[in-house]
Amino acid sequence: MATWAIGDVHGCFSTLDALIGRIGLDVRRDRLWMVGDLVNRGPASLQVLRWARARDREMGDRFQVVLGNHDLHLIARHLGIGRERPRDTLEDVLSAADRADLVGWLRLCPFIHFERVEDADYVMVHAGLRPGWSPLDALEAAERLQRQLQGPSPERLLRHERQRKDHSARSGDDSCRNTNSVSRQGADSAAALSALTRTRMLDSKRGPHSYKGPPERAPRGLRSWFDIQPRGCPDHTVICGHWAALGLQLRPALIALDTGCVWGGRLTAVRLDDHRVVQQDCIDRFS
Numbered sequence: 001m002a003t004w005a006i007g008d009v010h011g012c013f014s015t016l017d018a019l020i021g022r023i024g025l026d027v028r029r030d031r032l033w034m035v036g037d038l039v040n041r042g043p044a045s046l047q048v049l050r051w052a053r054a055r056d057r058e059m060g061d062r063f064q065v066v067l068g069n070h071d072l073h074l075i076a077r078h079l080g081i082g083r084e085r086p087r088d089t090l091e092d093v094l095s096a097a098d099r100a101d102l103v104g105w106l107r108l109c110p111f112i113h114f115e116r117v118e119d120a121d122y123v124m125v126h127a128g129l130r131p132g133w134s135p136l137d138a139l140e141a142a143e144r145l146q147r148q149l150q151g152p153s154p155e156r157l158l159r160h161e162r163q164r165k166d167h168s169a170r171s172g173d174d175s176c177r178n179t180n181s182v183s184r185q186g187a188d189s190a191a192a193l194s195a196l197t198r199t200r201m202l203d204s205k206r207g208p209h210s211y212k213g214p215p216e217r218a219p220r221g222l223r224s225w226f227d228i229q230p231r232g233c234p235d236h237t238v239i240c241g242h243w244a245a246l247g248l249q250l251r252p253a254l255i256a257l258d259t260g261c262v263w264g265g266r267l268t269a270v271r272l273d274d275h276r277v278v279q280q281d282c283i284d285r286f287s
């Protein structure tokens, strides 16, 4: 039995299908984990979602997906909360007969997944963790977000998602000063959502920064979220995606898997048991 983790698919179904063939996934025995951003930017989000929905039925707990920022954007669009963005390629999903079933399933996915595999502790998130977060801190924050997303009024959380996009250079910690406890909770949620689904580099005040490029070319004073000590969940190996310019990272406690498939790069799978890497060049056609 193998455990595979796969990077950001972004609607590149043909590439995903080819990669799954390459790794020889045994759906009856193996585990398959995906770091989120299943959809958007690429040409076949609908096929990716239908595929993931089928793997979920077939593999049960051995199939795990965590939510990425583009997955949240699809949920927002489905609910009529989010507005279309210039490079969205979500029309196939939004006009599908099984749209409600597919997006309903996506809405039930978690923001974080903890699992022990072969004597090693893993935590999978789309983007990252806040510095200093214990596993319990991270789990509680993620579950709070999940309850908001699944509850009767997900608008607040999805609005945070939009605000983080618009003001991603501002610190969630600073914005909650001198405010009452309700808005402090909101600011905490926004900061947790930002860490789990959008973080790349932080400024000297540990606020999120919008820089997306490679860390070695970053403006002075910025540091990668995983280089700030104490890192969140330091005793766990973090599996994440979201940062295409960072590229594949296989470090003792960090496996970063976004290798820019949708930008003409590759889709990457890593077998956690022995760190075997299997990659597939992007073969999806963009019209």
Ligand SMILES: [Mn+2]
Pocket (backbone or CB within 6 Å): 037, 068, 069, 070, 126, 197, 241, 242
């Ligand atoms: Mn992302």
